[in-house]
Amino acid sequence: MLDWIQLHFARRPMWMNALMLFCLYMAFIYSPFDLFVKPVAVDEEVWFGVRFHGSAAKLLAVPHWAIYAAGAYGFWQLRSWMWPWASIYAGQVAIAFFVWPLLYVGGFGGFVSAIVGGGLFALLTRRLWNTREFFQGDQAPLAERYGGGTAVVTGASAGIGAAFARALAEHGLDLLLVARRKERLDELAGALEKQHGVSVSVAALDLAAPAGQQALIDATEDLDVSMLVNNAGVGYSGRFDGQDPERLFALVQLNCAAPLALTAALLPRLRERGRGAVIFTGSVAGKQPLPLHAAYAASKAFDNLLGEALWGELQGTGVDVLVLEPGTTDTEFQDVAGEIPHSGQTADEVVETALRSLGHRPSVVSGWFAWLRTNAGTRLLPRSWLVLVAKRVMERQTPDHLR
Ligand SMILES: NC(=O)c1ccc[n+]([C@@H]2O[C@H](COP(=O)([O-])OP(=O)(O)OC[C@H]3O[C@@H](n4cnc5c(N)ncnc54)[C@H](OP(=O)(O)O)[C@@H]3O)[C@@H](O)[C@H]2O)c1
Structure with missing residues (x-):
């Protein structure tokens, strides 16, 4: 009861x-x-x-x-x-x-x-x-909508991924939580099992390495995966010609290759199931070029477009696809990326927006301010102005030594 x-x-x-x-x-x-x-x-x-x-x-x-x-x-x-x-x-x-x-x-x-x-x-x-x-839309608990099963959430040790894990457990889905910091995953898994009575397993893996991506695919083999949340991602702030190429390649592996590999491996199984969902955490950063965050913006444009295209391909299959496009969100992201701190929405607000929109549209920008800023810029300004305005904004968020 x-x-x-x-x-x-x-x-x-x-x-x-x-x-x-x-x-x-x-x-x-x-x-x-x-x-x-x-x-x-x-x-x-x-x-x-x-x-x-x-x-x-x-x-x-x-x-x-x-x-x-x-x-x-x-x-x-x-x-x-x-x-x-x-x-x-x-x-x-x-x-x-x-x-x-x-x-x-x-x-x-x-x-x-x-x-x-x-x-x-x-x-x-x-x-x-x-x-x-x-x-x-159909607001039935997601476990009901997608016939139970396990949601694989990448980047679940912090920020938006941890918020996804909490929300999906509340919806009655079992979970496989993925990130590198195992202690954090274990702690969250224990709390969610206790609070929601769902089964939660963890996989401590580096998804920036192709071997880590494959290990995750292998770990899902015996699971009835009903949802994939491609959320793990990092930013890398600073002028492109001063950046470490190895870190740039790792960013592309994590932000682009990992969601591509995981989706390619799991989507046929979701289609066969006849119901399920794939969520990509893209970004408003992927809506336009971002000087001083160039590779990150390009990697998020990849996520945004991949997800939206799959939404189109999967119409009528029972598999929902959504690209979540957050604006600034209060997580560990800025610290990891090396940005000057600035505040935005909470991770829980962003995830609430995503789950409300899942199944109803290809993508959603979280937060009215992010929506307004993105749409005003991309729809009204000439491309050259757009890039220069974005540069001014990014300069305020980038420490002097990285500009
Ligand atoms: N925060 C924002 O303002 C914002 C805005 C728009 C979009 N986003 C997007 O939201 C997503 C989540 O970011 P967040 O804001 O929640 O940042 P966060 O708090 O830094 O969380 C990032 C997550 O990704 C995991 N991760 C990082 N590198 C990894 C690797 N090599 N292998 C496996 N997992 C890895 C981290 O866990 P470990 O360190 O334990 O591995 C952590 O769980 C990202 O895709 C980001 O691009 C964020």
Whole structure:
């Protein structure tokens, strides 16, 4: 029972679970009381901030009841009609919270209350407006969608890979976690097994070496792999003519050759299974050339394009492909790449975006700021300007001795 509850609450973010519980309360406790127990003489309803009394209020309590019942059902079942319906209703509440204190409280207190109450519900309205993809897809736990099996997650000892591991375990998938730092993998595996009751194995391998890539392929032989997350990757900051060629080749091996080799080995098995998924952690860095991060940007362009092309090839096979394109994310990446620290989204936010988009589109940029910056640059600027603007941005993130 507890497992069932956990699995179903894992289908939506916490704030949405809270809204769902509120709708349940309104539908099953407050509204029936309001409609059937409260005397007509004292009944009161507010729509768009306007107060109604007596029989008018009783009558208007009926649509309120229906709306909260529909909301509870829609959030629970993640019905597609919840978008834009839920957002529009929240907009009505925002107007009500703005208008009501101005009409009935007045003065400075009424004004402050209108701004705070109306503002908070305006934020909720915006949040619900951004849930279109969430409500349009199959949000069943991934273990259900892909018929159980094991998710292979590379780069799982830190950052985005570790966040993928946590999220996929929550979705009920068994895991094979891959990276070089075995202690970290063991620690995460133990915690996930304990917390989610899934089976987690680890493979401590260097995926920048072809032998490591092959060892991982061999390690998957006896597993029913249902998902591959090609996530391990490194950056290498600095002027290209000052960089160590060996490190550049290792970067290309890890960022490009490893996902290529692993996908080539596992995809036929996923197709044969008839359902499964491959995720590539690409990057917004792969959307345009990046002076002072030249090889990294080129390697991520490879991931972005490989994944998007496979999405096209695999339509109708039951195998979903997604390229996740994060902007700046707070992980160990900048430290490893040698960049000046700058902050962005959390790894959990990035992974939430990916799992919401999986099965609905070929790629997703995580975060509105990254989306805006990338699209404004690549769609509006001439190529030469784009490269020079990117260079200015990268100069601010690159220590003097590497420029
Ligand atoms: N953070 C960002 O701002 C950002 C933005 C866009 C895209 N990305 C992409 O996101 C992915 C994950 O990066 P992250 O931000 O989570 O960075 P991170 O915190 O540094 O994690 C990188 C992961 O890759 C593993 N890894 C590195 N070299 C490896 C090797 N030779 N063999 C096997 N595993 C190796 C690391 O584990 P070990 O060191 O234990 O091997 C670690 O688990 C990368 O593909 C990166 O390009 C990151």
